[in-house]
Amino acid sequence: MLLPVCARPGQDLGRPLLNVRDPSPPSFGHGRGEGSEAVSPVAMVWPCPLPVDAYVAAGREVKFPRLACPSCAGPLVLWSGYWRHVREAGRCRKIFVPRLRCAPCRVSHALLPAFVLAWRLDVAETVGAVIAGVAGGWCGVRPAAARRAVPYTTARGWVRRFRRRALELGTGFAALAVELGGDAVRPAADAGRFALAAIGAAFGAAAGLPGWLALGVWRFACSVSGGRLIAANTTSPYLMVGKRRFMPPVPP
Numbered sequence: 001m002l003l004p005v006c007a008r009p010g011q012d013l014g015r016p017l018l019n020v021r022d023p024s025p026p027s028f029g030h031g032r033g034e035g036s037e038a039v040s041p042v043a044m045v046w047p048c049p050l051p052v053d054a055y056v057a058a059g060r061e062v063k064f065p066r067l068a069c070p071s072c073a074g075p076l077v078l079w080s081g082y083w084r085h086v087r088e089a090g091r092c093r094k095i096f097v098p099r100l101r102c103a104p105c106r107v108s109h110a111l112l113p114a115f116v117l118a119w120r121l122d123v124a125e126t127v128g129a130v131i132a133g134v135a136g137g138w139c140g141v142r143p144a145a146a147r148r149a150v151p152y153t154t155a156r157g158w159v160r161r162f163r164r165r166a167l168e169l170g171t172g173f174a175a176l177a178v179e180l181g182g183d184a185v186r187p188a189a190d191a192g193r194f195a196l197a198a199i200g201a202a203f204g205a206a207a208g209l210p211g212w213l214a215l216g217v218w219r220f221a222c223s224v225s226g227g228r229l230i231a232a233n234t235t236s237p238y239l240m241v242g243k244r245r246f247m248p249p250v251p252p
């Protein structure tokens with residue numbers, strides 16, 4: 001059973017919940033033209049613990065948790081899905097992304113596994129490793145990109161986006177860390193390092209809860225940001241103290 005880590009008073013603890021989310025998540029046409037429905041799905045990310053290989057192998061039969069509609073908390077039903085690419089270790093793979101629909105809201109939601117960041121081809125671990133290396137001051141973009149077999153310009157784009165959002169990310173993840181009983185992280189002179197430290201502290205705190213440790217820090221970060229860790233269109237902070245709730249991973 002899926003239980004929310006942080007539930008509001010009176011909330012039904014047995015109801016599967018969405019990850020941390022913006023109360024008004026932006027809609028987007030996922031994958032720029034993929035799929036044929038007129039409805040733009042809202043992406044949801046579930047804390048998928050599967051290796052990419054296993055997810056790929058499962059194809060359309062991939063098992064995912066039952067989720068409630070983020071708007072009305074009604075049941076979401078499998079409606080359709082689409083195929084998209086992900087790149088891991090320099091290799092492109094095709095994965096099936098289920099699309100769930102809420103009948104009352106007439107909204108469909110693309111259900112992304114935690115290794116997929118919205119609008120990004122490369123898996124969260126790759127993106128995270130490059131960001132951690134560069135923003136953490138360990139290496140330049142070029143060697144970080146080469147090590148992960150991604151184009152230099154792609155890696156540079158990730159780092160730029162991360163730096164641009166670093167203060168917001170750092171603040172959000174630092175608050176999450178505290179809320180989960182973890183260490184307080186003070187803002188540093190370098191916003192990028194602050195954000196990295198805060199993400200690490202939040203993950204450290206979440207790792208004490210069932211299931212998160214196995215996901216690793218970047219799938220965790222992807223999950224709790226709704227896949228929008230380095231998205232361009234996040235206009236409001238999505239890590240909201242007080243209203244925060246997210247779903248622990250499915251036990252294996």
Ligand SMILES: [Zn+2]
Binds near residue numbers: 069070073103104106
């Ligand atoms: Zn709904």
